[in-house]
Amino acid sequence: MSRGESTGRCVVWVGRPSVEEHFGLIRAGWRTLVADPARLDSALPECGETAIAVVDLRAGAQAAVRVLQELRDNHPGLAWIGLTGQRTPANDPSIQHVLPQAFELIDGTSSLQALRQALQRVPADGIPVAFDDDQPSVMTGNSPAIRALSQNIRKFAPVELPLLITGETGTGKEMAARALHQLSGRREKPFAAINCGALPANLVQSELFGHERGAFTGATARRIGHFESADGGTVFLDEIGDLPLDAQTNLLRVLQEGTIERIGSCQSIKVNVRVLAATHVDLEKAVAQGRFREDLFYRLNVLRLRMPPLRERSGDIELLAQHFLDAFRENYGTRARAFSTAARRAMNNFAWPGNVRELMNRVQRAAVIADDALITPEDLELNADTPGIDKDSLGSARTSAEREAIVDCLRASAFNISECARRLRVSRVTVYRLCKKHQLALDQLR
Numbered sequence: 001m002s003r004g005e006s007t008g009r010c011v012v013w014v015g016r017p018s019v020e021e022h023f024g025l026i027r028a029g030w031r032t033l034v035a036d037p038a039r040l041d042s043a044l045p046e047c048g049e050t051a052i053a054v055v056d057l058r059a060g061a062q063a064a065v066r067v068l069q070e071l072r073d074n075h076p077g078l079a080w081i082g083l084t085g086q087r088t089p090a091n092d093p094s095i096q097h098v099l100p101q102a103f104e105l106i107d108g109t110s111s112l113q114a115l116r117q118a119l120q121r122v123p124a125d126g127i128p129v130a131f132d133d134d135q136p137s138v139m140t141g142n143s144p145a146i147r148a149l150s151q152n153i154r155k156f157a158p159v160e161l162p163l164l165i166t167g168e169t170g171t172g173k174e175m176a177a178r179a180l181h182q183l184s185g186r187r188e189k190p191f192a193a194i195n196c197g198a199l200p201a202n203l204v205q206s207e208l209f210g211h212e213r214g215a216f217t218g219a220t221a222r223r224i225g226h227f228e229s230a231d232g233g234t235v236f237l238d239e240i241g242d243l244p245l246d247a248q249t250n251l252l253r254v255l256q257e258g259t260i261e262r263i264g265s266c267q268s269i270k271v272n273v274r275v276l277a278a279t280h281v282d283l284e285k286a287v288a289q290g291r292f293r294e295d296l297f298y299r300l301n302v303l304r305l306r307m308p309p310l311r312e313r314s315g316d317i318e319l320l321a322q323h324f325l326d327a328f329r330e331n332y333g334t335r336a337r338a339f340s341t342a343a344r345r346a347m348n349n350f351a352w353p354g355n356v357r358e359l360m361n362r363v364q365r366a367a368v369i370a371d372d373a374l375i376t377p378e379d380l381e382l383n384a385d386t387p388g389i390d391k392d393s394l395g396s397a398r399t400s401a402e403r404e405a406i407v408d409c410l411r412a413s414a415f416n417i418s419e420c421a422r423r424l425r426v427s428r429v430t431v432y433r434l435c436k437k438h439q440l441a442l443d444q445l446r
């Protein structure tokens with residue numbers, strides 16, 4: 001007997017289920033009813049208070065969301081599963097607003113099986129569910145922040161909508177994008193990761209969309225771009241804020257029409273890719289300054305993942321450090337096998353401006369130079385006496401704002417000290433002094 005039947009719970013359809021879906025659920029033992037907008041304020045007598053809504057966002061999504069909102073006004077805590085598809089109006093603010101609240105999102109082309117499995121996962125005592133502890137974390141870490149992130153990655157992976165990943169440098173944005181691809185139905189197809197900031201401005205269009213022979217001087221042969229070669233898979237555009245405006249226009253076409261044109265050709269080519277984008281800069285600000293197209297921003301910003309900085313992942317620093325040390329030892333057989341108490345304290349007190357990447361680099365270097373089985377703060381080039389981070393004090397807020405301003409400026413100046421000093425209107429000596437004060441190892445950050 002299925003769980004729907006055994007628990008007396010039922011499914012409330014919002015929108016129109018297909019015949020296969022409707023009878024498929026009934027055959028599996030779920031009692032189903034279709035939400036009647038005329039009597040949404042009544043209790044759901046047929047189901048009790050533990051009904052689960054299945055909201056069809058594949059057609060007539062705005063009307064479905066209105067019905068859902070009314071249902072939830074009258075039945076707070078009602079868990080719901082969203083069915084999305086190519087016709088889901090992804091950039092409609094009302095849709096954007098509700099998607100993250102879904103218990104799970106299922107791509108419309110997925111099987112009835114996926115819906116049945118998702119229904120089985122909804123906990124009997126309703127939502128919100130903090131974490132599904134049976135599921136291993138998608139990324140290394142056990143902090144509440146990482147577990148919440150893992151849950152969102154699982155939720156967003158099967159959905160065919162663009163997604164924006166935000167977060168400081170080294171927080172694992174690319175890793176999250178790879179996890180989204182691996183957990184999606186596209187996992188057998190290519191994953192193309194492109195750093196928009198690293199592409200020379202005159203080659204961006206050709207790299208992304210390809211070119212025809214003779215399209216420009218030096219185009220001696222046809223070239224297939226990343227979007228075409230990743231057909232069927234996922235394209236991850238890192239540092240999307242650095243994409244030049246003309247390439248932004250073409251990216252918008254991919255998102256709106258699912259087509260590209262190679263440079264030098266006016267023939268549209270259909271491509272089927274899911275676009276994931278990442279940024280460490282504030283894209284809203286870039287839109288306000290006219291550096292980023294507003295319509296593209298709304299297209300990309302349908303689903304959003306925020307990567308927490310390492311300093312917010314209490315408990316993860318030691319876990320990740322040991323993880324990197326173990327992995328390094330396996331390959332290089334170093335003497336160091338753990339961290340001294342002082343090293344652990346120093347790591348926990350450090351602010352990690354370069355986040356997980358910096359932690360990994362410091363641990364690997366320490367593993368090489370450590371003379372002992374226990375890694376010391378000196379091996380990690382950390383100050384053993386750094387006071388703990390007192391997040392609430394004004395002094396600490398000032399210090400962390402100063403640190404952030406320097407890290408941002410260093411990045412924007414490609415780690416050129418003279419350029420950074422010019423931008424901050426201080427001397428080079430001051431930049432070096434501030435780097436020392438905040439324990440910013442330039443080679444690590446680069």
Ligand SMILES: Nc1ncnc2c1ncn2[C@@H]1O[C@H](COP(=O)(O)OP(=O)(O)OP(=O)(O)O)[C@@H](O)[C@H]1O
Nearest residue numbers: 139140141168169170171172173174175280356357
């Ligand atoms: N949770 C994690 N577990 C294990 N390794 C991690 C984790 N998060 C990040 N890393 C590692 O840290 C490094 C940086 O991660 P990644 O490149 O994904 O960060 P990013 O946010 O995309 O950085 P950038 O903004 O500089 O592009 C990678 O080597 C990645 O494997």
